[in-house]
Structures are given as C-alpha cells and as structure tokens.
Amino acid sequence: MRSSVGPRHARRPVPTLLRSIYLPRSMDAGAFAMTTYGIPLLVLAITNSASLTGLAFALEWVPRLGAFAVAGAMVDRHGTTRVLRTASALRAAVVVAAALALPQMEAGLPATVAVMLLAASTGVLTEFSYIAAETAGGIASRQAGERAHRVQSVLLGIDQVGTLAGPAVAGLLLERAGAAGMLVTIAVFSLLACALAPRQYTTTTETPLPVLAGLRTGWTTLRALPALGWLVCGLTLSNLAVGLLQAAAPVIVVKEFGYSSADVGLIWSVAAVASLLTVAVCRRAIDRWGLWPVGALSASVAACACLAVSLTHTYTAYLVLIAVLMAGEGGMTVVLRTLRSHLIPAPVFGATLSMTILLLLIPFPLAGVLVATVPPALLGHVITGCAVLQALGLLTAFARLRTLPVLRARLA
Numbered sequence: 001m002r003s004s005v006g007p008r009h010a011r012r013p014v015p016t017l018l019r020s021i022y023l024p025r026s027m028d029a030g031a032f033a034m035t036t037y038g039i040p041l042l043v044l045a046i047t048n049s050a051s052l053t054g055l056a057f058a059l060e061w062v063p064r065l066g067a068f069a070v071a072g073a074m075v076d077r078h079g080t081t082r083v084l085r086t087a088s089a090l091r092a093a094v095v096v097a098a099a100l101a102l103p104q105m106e107a108g109l110p111a112t113v114a115v116m117l118l119a120a121s122t123g124v125l126t127e128f129s130y131i132a133a134e135t136a137g138g139i140a141s142r143q144a145g146e147r148a149h150r151v152q153s154v155l156l157g158i159d160q161v162g163t164l165a166g167p168a169v170a171g172l173l174l175e176r177a178g179a180a181g182m183l184v185t186i187a188v189f190s191l192l193a194c195a196l197a198p199r200q201y202t203t204t205t206e207t208p209l210p211v212l213a214g215l216r217t218g219w220t221t222l223r224a225l226p227a228l229g230w231l232v233c234g235l236t237l238s239n240l241a242v243g244l245l246q247a248a249a250p251v252i253v254v255k256e257f258g259y260s261s262a263d264v265g266l267i268w269s270v271a272a273v274a275s276l277l278t279v280a281v282c283r284r285a286i287d288r289w290g291l292w293p294v295g296a297l298s299a300s301v302a303a304c305a306c307l308a309v310s311l312t313h314t315y316t317a318y319l320v321l322i323a324v325l326m327a328g329e330g331g332m333t334v335v336l337r338t339l340r341s342h343l344i345p346a347p348v349f350g351a352t353l354s355m356t357i358l359l360l361l362i363p364f365p366l367a368g369v370l371v372a373t374v375p376p377a378l379l380g381h382v383i384t385g386c387a388v389l390q391a392l393g394l395l396t397a398f399a400r401l402r403t404l405p406v407l408r409a410r411l412a
Contacts, residue, residue, distance in 0.1 A: 017140060017151065017154075019196075020140075020198045020199070021136060021137060021140045021151070021155075021198055022154060022155075022158065023196050024084070024133065024136075024192075024193050024196040024197050024198055025133050025136075025137065025155055025158050026158050026161075026162075027189050027190075027192040027193035027196060028084070028088065028129050028130065028133045028189075028190075028193040029133075029158050029159050029161070029162035029166075030162055030165075030166065030189040031088070031091065031126070031129070031186050031189035031190045031193060032126050032129070032130060032162060032166070033162035033163055033165065033166020033170075034166045034169060034170045034182070034185065034186050034189065035091070035095075035122045035123075035126050035186055036126070036166065037166050037170050037171075038166070038170030038171070038173075038174065038182050038186065039115070039118060039119045039122060040119070041170060041171055041174055042115055042118075042174060042179055042182065042183075043115045043116070043119065045174060045179070046102070046107070046111050046112070046115050046179070047111075047112050047115070062123075062365075065358060065361060065362070065365075070128075071083070071127055071128045071130075071131035071132070071350070071354060072131055072218065072350035072351040072352070072353055072354030072355070073213075073350065073351055073354075074128070074350075075131055075132050075135050075349075075350035076347065076348060076349070076350040076351055080132045080133070080135050080136040080139070080197070080198060081132075081197050081198060081199055083128060083129075083131070083132040084129055084132035084133055084136070084193065084194070084197040084198075085194045085197045086128075087125045087126075087128035087129035087132065088125075088129050088190045088191065088193040088194035088197070089190070089191070089194045090125050091122055091125040091126060091129065091186070091187075091190045092186075092187040092188075092190035092191045092194070094118065094121050094122060094125065095118070095122065095183040095184075095186045095187045095190070096183065096184065096187045098114065098115075098118045098179075098183055099179065099180040099183035099184055099187075101114060102114060102115070102179055102180075103179075103180065122186075129190075129193065131350060131353065131354060131357075132197075133193075134155075134353060134357075135349055135350050135353060136198045137151065137152070137155045137337075137341075138340065138341045138344070138349055138353065139346070139349075140198075141337070141338065141341030141342075142341055142342070142346070150283055150287075151341075152334055152337035152338045152341060153279050153280070153282060153283035153286075153334050154283075155337070156279045156330065156333055156334055156337060157276055157279045157280065160272055160275050160276040160279060160330070161276065163272050164269060164272040164273065164276065168269075169185075170182055173185055215351075215354075215355060217348050217351040217352070218348070218351040218352040218353075218354055218355030218356075219355055221344065221345070221348050221351070221352040221355075222352060222355055222356065225343050225344070226400070227339065227343065227400075227401055228339055228340060228343050228344070228356070230396070230397045230400045230401060231295075231335070231336055231339060231397055231401060232336075232356050232359055232360065233393065233396075233397055234299070234393045234394045234396065234397025234398065235332060235336060235360055235394075235397075236359050236360055236362070236363060236393075237363075237389055237390050237392075237393030237394070238299075238302060238303075238329070238332070238390045238393060238394055239360055239361070239363040239364065240363035240366065240367060240386050240389065240390070241306050241383070241386040241387050241389070241390040242306075242325070242326075242329060243363050243364040243366070243367030243368070244367040244370060244371065244382065244383055244386050245306070245309065245322065245325070245383065246268075246364075246367070247364075247367045247368045247370070247371040248371050248379050248383065249267060249268075249322075251371065251376055251379065252318070252379070253267070253315065253318070255376060256376075257314070257315045257318070259315055263315065266319070267318070267319050267322050267323075268322075270319060270322075270323050271322050271323045271325070271326035271327075272326070273323075274323040274324065274326055274327040274330070275326045275327055275329065275330035276330070277327070278298075278327040278328075278330040278331050279330050279331075279333075279334055282294055282298070282330070282331045282334045282335075283334070286334070286335075286338070291335050291338060291339065292398070292401060292402060294331060294334075294335060295331065295332055295335035295398060295401070296398045296402075297331070298327075298328045298329075298330075298331025298332045298335070299328065299332055299394040299395075299397075299398055300328075300394075301324060301325075301327065301328035301331070302325050302327075302328025302329055302331075302332065302390070302394070303328075303387070303390055303391035303394055303395075305321050305322075305324040305325035305328060306325050306386075306387040306390055306391070307384070307387045307388070307391065308321050309321045309322060309325065309383065309387070310380060310383040310384040310387050311384075332394075340353070340356065370382060
C-alpha cells in the first residue's frame with residue numbers, strides 16, 4: 001500500500017491565474033459582449049423597428065447603471081464566488097427560457113414585450129457578474145504585488161477580445177442559427193463562467209449595506225484617495241468625448257461621409273484591435289518606465305487624436321484617428337485598473353469599484369442626449385468642445401498625479 005504523504009487538501013495544486021481568474025473572466029466576457037450586442041440585434045430581428053432597438057439599448061444600460069451600487073454591496077458582503085455563480089446561473093436560465101418561449105409566441109406585442117424584458121433582465125444580471133469578476137481580478141492584482149499591471153493588462157485584453165468578437169459572433173449566430181442558437185450560446189458561456197468561478201474567500205460584512213450606504217461608502221473611499229479621484233475625474237471627461245464620438249458615428253459616417261452602417265462597425269472593430277495591441281505594449285512599457293509616464297503618454301495620444309477627429313473630413317482619416325484615440329484610452333485603462341487594485345482597501349473594494357464605474361459610464365447616456373438634441377450641422381462644434389474639455393481634464397488629472405508625494409513611488 002502507498003503511504004500518504006500529507007493531508008488531502010495539502011496535496012491539491014494551487015490554482016493558477018489562468019484557471020482561477022482568466023478562464024472565468026473570459027467566459028463572462030463572452031456572455032457580456034454577446035448579450036450587450038446580440039440582444040438588440042434580436043430585438044431588431046423580431047420587431048423590425050429601429051426605435052425599439054434603441055430602446056433595447058436603453059433597457060440594457062439604464063438598469064446596469066442602477067445595479068452598480070447593489071452589485072458592489074453584494075460582492076462586499078457575499079464575496080466574488082457566490083455573486084458570480086448566482087448571476088451567471090440566473091442569466092443562463094433567463095436566456096434559455098427566452099429561447100424556448102419566443103418560438104411559441106405570436107409576432108407583435110407579446111414577442112416585443114418578451115424581448116424587452118429579456119434586454120432589461122440580462123442587463124442587470126450581466127452587471128452583477130461583471131462586478132464580481134472585476135473584483136476577483138482586483139484581488140488577484142493585489143496578491144500579485146508589483147506585477148499587478150500584468151494581471152490587469154491580461155484582464156483588459158480579455159475584455160477587448162470580447163468586445164471585438166462578441167458582436168460578430170452574435171450576429172453570425174442570429175443569422176445562421178436563429179434566436180435560439182444565439183441565446184443558447186450565451187447560456188453556455190454563462191454556465192461555464194458559473195462552473196469556473198474563482199474560489200476567493202474574503203471577509204464579509206456582518207450586516208448588508210443598503211444601496212445608498214454602498215454608494216456613500218464608495219464615494220467616501222474615492223474622496224479619501226485623491227490620486228484615484230483625479231484619475232477617475234479625468235477619464236470621466238474623456239469618456240464624454242469618446243461617448244459622443246460613438247453616438248455620433250452613424251450620423252457622421254452615413255450622412256456626412258456617405259458610407260454604410262457596416263463601415264461604422266468596421267471603425268469600432270479596428271479601434272478594438274488597436275486598443276488590444278496597446279494593452280499588450282503597455283504591459284512591458286510599465287515594467288520599464290512605470291505607471292505615470294505610460295499613463296501621461298496615453299492621455300496625450302488620446303487627447304490629440306480626439307482634437308484631430310473633430311477636424312477631419314474623410315472616412316479613412318476618421319477611422320485611423322478613432323483607432324489612435326481608443327489605443328490611448330486602452331493605455332489609460334491599464335493605468336486606472338492597476339492604480340485601483342493597489343489603492344482601494346479590500347473590505348470596500350466592491351462598493352468603491354461600483355462607484356468608479358458608475359462615474360465613468362454616466363457620460364455615455366449624456367453623449368446620446370447631445371447627439372439627439374444637437375442639429376447634425378453643429379455636431380462638429382460640439383465634438384471640438386468636448387475634445388478640448390477632455391484635453392484639459394486629462395492634463396489636470398495627470399499633473400495632479402505627478403505632484404502627489406504619497407503616490408509618486410507608485411506612479412514613477
């Protein structure tokens with residue numbers, strides 16, 4: 001007989017980052033991207049209405065913004081594993097139920113109501129799973145110490161691959177396999193995220209935090225971290241310009257340049273590739289030069305590209321400049337994620353993460369309102385104004401980061 005060399009749990013292999021963090025994050029990112037871009041495509045296929053398709057986008061994102069505080073508080077109380085598994089399993093159940101129910105429904109109001117409810121429910125559940133997966137990545141970053149930016153660059157790369165492939169895969173499945181094929185694929189990714197959820201055991205609070213208390217906790221923590229606060233402020237202003245360009249792209253490309261809607265999609269696919277490549281480069285650049293130089297250079301590139309976009313009048317130049325802009329944004333995002341993982345205390349990470357993401361996403365609906373209310377002839381002036389605001393915001397943020405003595409060691 002073979003003698004035992006130690007307790008059974010002592011012989012278990014320590015999970016690698018690939019198994020414990022990157023694989024579940026990849027599965028959730030796949031479900032996230034396919035849900036975000038595929039559900040509105042499904043709405044368009046069923047209702048054949050552009051206005052209802054736009055409403056579906058709103059029904060996905062407005063509940064997501066409202067779910068941030070709740071999701072952060074739940075992660076802080078119950079941990080990443082339970083929240084990610086629960087949200088992923090519920091998302092799989094919802095999309096499978098829709099896949100079974102939609103073929104039995106008559107075209108018209110019943111099917112329309114069903115897909116609208118699907119958009120709203122998957123939007124909320126996807127936000128819960130995202131906050132849990134992001135928090136798990138933050139824990140892994142803190143455990144990595146000086147190699148935190150490497151972990152964050154891989155996580156950002158996973159998100160970018162999802163953003164690049166998600167819309168294409170969802171559209172292809174919807175065209176070739178129908179609504180059921182696309183929804184079942186989303187369910188498969190969700191179930192894999194549930195099964196592979198990282199086993200992280202964190203200290204939980206004894207009593208649940210109300211939503212407002214979670215928001216207050218996140219805001220208080222953010223105010224107590226001036227470096228993170230200034231960076232979030234600068235990126236929020238930057239996101240107003242980016243969101244405006246995203247919302248205005250169909251008007252500019254189709255109406256002004258005379259290209260098709262497919263060419264609008266090509267712009268953001270190329271931009272996703274540029275951002276993905278930048279993330280890979282930033283991983284090595286931060287090793288050599290540190291966070292602040294890489295962040296400041298990325299901010300300069302993004303600001304200059306955005307100012308140039310407001311002055312361009314050709315499709316090719318527009319495509320190239322948008323790609324350069326998103327490359328700069330990718331570099332700044334690596335800096336934000338690394339700084340965030342270092343500075344936010346573990347007990348309030350979920351609530352503070354939720355607050356930072358909420359602040360960063362608020363400009364996007366505002367950008368949509370600007371595009372909806374400003375005459376197309378004046379859009380160029382609005383874009384120029386937002387580009388100037390972006391440049392001033394990023395300049396101020398990185399200047400303050402450089403002069404904060406307590407963080408110079410982290411950023412230099």
